[in-house]
Amino acid sequence: MAVLRFDWNTLYADLKVCTKCRLCETRTNIVISDGDPHADIMFIGEGPGREEDEQGVPFVGAAGRLFNYLLEEAGLDRKSIYICNVVKCRPPQNRDPFPDEADACLPYLRAQIALVRPKVIVCLGRISARYVYDRDIQISRQRGQVKKLGAFLVLPTYHPAALLRREELTNDFVSDLITAKHLAENDPVT
Ligand code: URA
Numbered sequence: 001m002a003v004l005r006f007d008w009n010t011l012y013a014d015l016k017v018c019t020k021c022r023l024c025e026t027r028t029n030i031v032i033s034d035g036d037p038h039a040d041i042m043f044i045g046e047g048p049g050r051e052e053d054e055q056g057v058p059f060v061g062a063a064g065r066l067f068n069y070l071l072e073e074a075g076l077d078r079k080s081i082y083i084c085n086v087v088k089c090r091p092p093q094n095r096d097p098f099p100d101e102a103d104a105c106l107p108y109l110r111a112q113i114a115l116v117r118p119k120v121i122v123c124l125g126r127i128s129a130r131y132v133y134d135r136d137i138q139i140s141r142q143r144g145q146v147k148k149l150g151a152f153l154v155l156p157t158y159h160p161a162a163l164l165r166r167e168e169l170t171n172d173f174v175s176d177l178i179t180a181k182h183l184a185e186n187d188p189v190t
Contacts, residue, residue, distance in 0.1 A: 006111035020104040023089035029056030030088050039082040040184035042118035046127040047097050053090035058083050063161040074177035082116050086131050120183045121152050125159025144176050153183050
């Protein structure tokens with residue numbers, strides 16, 4: 001019988017003392033997740049920014065505030081979804097995580113996916129989609145295209161921070177959130 005190596009307690013205990021990559025040297029707090037660990041929809045971002053690092057909670061900065069607002073627009077409640085990131089420690093100056101940093105952190109993300117067992121995974125932005133959906137993703141062409149990966153439906157969309165720079169992407173983003181909601185409720189996607 002396959003034995004799941006992680007339970008939540010082990011995962012949290014391991015993460016709190018993690019030194020698997022250089023990002024541990026500059027973190028204030030490790031940022032593990034927010035929301036409901038039994039959620040049907042899991043959102044995966046890239047990595048914590050300054051405010052997330054300070055508070056130890058994902059998506060609480062400017063992009064997070066916009067994300068909260070647009071979740072509501074789509075009829076989703078932040079408390080009923082699960083939110084996490086590819087890397088759990090802040091990359092300095094908000095640079096993209098290096099591949100070795102993401103690779104070091106991926107076992108934690110895989111454990112989170114296995115423990116939450118969401119129906120739908122939404123990748124927020126290119127970095128998240130690269131590691132979960134398609135290594136060569138082009139977000140502008142592939143956003144909104146649902147793929148079945150094992151037991152999960154995976155939907156890539158824009159990163160909320162992209163909407164702060166390009167407001168015209170907002171309608172597509174909200175439409176992707178609504179698609180995720182319908183998929184999770186097993187409703188036909190219209
Ligand atoms: N951007 C991310 O990708 N994740 C966060 O938690 C915050 C900003």
